Amino acid sequence: AELWGILDGWVRLRTDGLVRLDEGFAAVGDFVSDQNDGWIMGFYRYLGNCTVLEAELWGILDGLNFILDRSFKRVLI
Numbered sequence: 001a002e003l004w005g006i007l008d009g010w011v012r013l014r015t016d017g018l019v020r021l022d023e024g025f026a027a028v029g030d031f032v033s034d035q036n037d038g039w040i041m042g043f044y045r046y047l048g049n050c051t052v053l054e055a056e057l058w059g060i061l062d063g064l065n066f067i068l069d070r071s072f073k074r075v076l077i
Contacts, residue, residue, distance in 0.1 A: 010035055010074040013063040017055030024049040028059035032066065041066065 017028040029044040045062055047055055060077060067075050
């Protein structure tokens, strides 16, 4: 909580991937919040068949694209 006082104006990107190798299913979800953990936006993407690492990287890429599109300047992943 004290750290966020220093980081005013930052947004936080949280990402979580889900992979079921036996079913060829992968998805990733992202959540963007402000410095007070207030929800800004959440979204998910179906990825099909991929590895856990690929799912997490897709989540980071999608989240960063969202953040850049909305002109946020500072992000904590």
